[in-house]
Amino acid sequence: MRVRLAYGETGLEVDLPEDRTVVVEPRYTPGAADPRALLRERLEHPLSGRPLRELVRPGQKVAISMCDGTRAQPRHLMIPAVLEQLDGIVALDDITLLVATGTHRGNTEAEIRAMLGDEVPADIRVLNHDARDKSSLVWMGVHGNGVPVWINRHWVEADVRITTGFVEPHFFAGFSGGPKMVVPGLAGLETVLTLHDAARIGHPDATWAVCEGNPVHDDIRAVVAAVGRVDLALDVVLNRDQEIVDAFAGELSSMHAAARAAAQELAMSPVPTTFDVVVTTNSGYPLDQNLYQAVKGISAAATVVKPGGTIVCAAECRDGFPDHGSYREVLASEPSPQALLDAIERRSETVPDQWQVQIQAKNQVLARVVMHTSYLSDEALAEAHLVQTHDIGATVRAALEAAGPEARVCVLPEGPQTIPYVAATV
Secondary structure, X not given: OEEEEOOOOOOEEEEOOHHHEEEOOOOOOOOOOOHHHHHHHHHHOOOOOOOHHHOOOOOOOEEEEEEOOOOOOOHHHHHHHHHHHHOOOOOHHHEEEEEEOOOOOOOOHHHHHHHHOOHHHHHOEEEEOOOOOHHHEEEEEEEOOOEEEEEEHHHHHOXXXXXXXXXXXXOOOEEOOHHHHOOOOOEOHHHHHHHOOHHHHHOOOOOOOOOOOOHHHHHHHHHHHHHOOOOEEEEEEEOOOOOEEEEEEEOHHHHHHHHHHXXXXXXXXXXXXXXXXXXXXXXXXXXXXXXXXXHHHHHHHHOOEEEXXXXXXXXXXXXXXXXXXXXXXXXXXXXXXXXXXXXXXXXXXXXXXXXXXXXXXXXXXXXXXXXXXXXXXXXXXXXXXXEEOOOHHHHHHHHHHHHOOOOOEEEXXXXXXXXXXXXXXX
């Protein structure tokens, strides 16, 4: 059978054995007939709190956060919708649009124009957040469970703060969007590294679609509640074609709870058992730009792969590992995947005793990972303890043959847009 995988901007077709293949895709919901009207209606009638036009006054400084280029947010629709609400009240010179890069590289001028269109960058100031530039950050103290908090200066000094994003399940923060558009999106490097340390990510509740009791999301919420004040939040839920299915606006926590429920309904999909082989993607461009982001697709596959099985991930990786930051260096720092996991675990000095056994169980090598990329060489992947395949179909057939006549393959064509789970364990 031919299965089309989300890969780069053009997709990728693979040939798999029909009698041994299960395809799991997100539930398809058509996009809104008039997304601009939908966004306008949600902003004028938010779920909670006052409409945006009632929150701002002339002369106030406004900061708006948006996703960077590794995310599929429809910025070209959402940002103009927000600006429309501010029109006639706030001067364009008083508005700053912050690209919430977290620790990612800043987007180029051409990338920003591709994300927003030509008019918005020409009219208002657009700045990339830089987690490594201390001069652009403000120290806000220690909050949550011992999180040292540095926040973008433009955000802190704004009179009105607006977040925009999109919500989907996240492999260790529970869900994207909402408070993540402030922290880690606009946070300093020390803040992000603390929130992403081995103790938090290694916790069993730091996983897909879990927010309450998830130490990563709990601390994100605690930090934003303490110092990140959001006056209005706007999030959308997308279908597999990256079209807006629904929009949510209002006070941050209630808005995000409603958006999470809608995203979970679209993305979570039960399967009857685990599989010997799982083929996954990172949902195509812009989400599969680098290996760092492709971990999400691999993590989605890991939820239903048998111990000792094989995960095949198709991710274009046009931006490499990426080469900025220390990701490549860290991956190559140990002689094996298990040694790398052990080293990362040792770096955390604050793992509560009650977490130890659960974290150690989670931080075990579960499956062999094989990559298919167009921009990373076999040698570069080998540095990261990964194997390249140039023929996904042949690799899957070989893995099935090695696993035995009853072995089966699960395919996630849209990667982390579908989060499978074994129904019997839920």
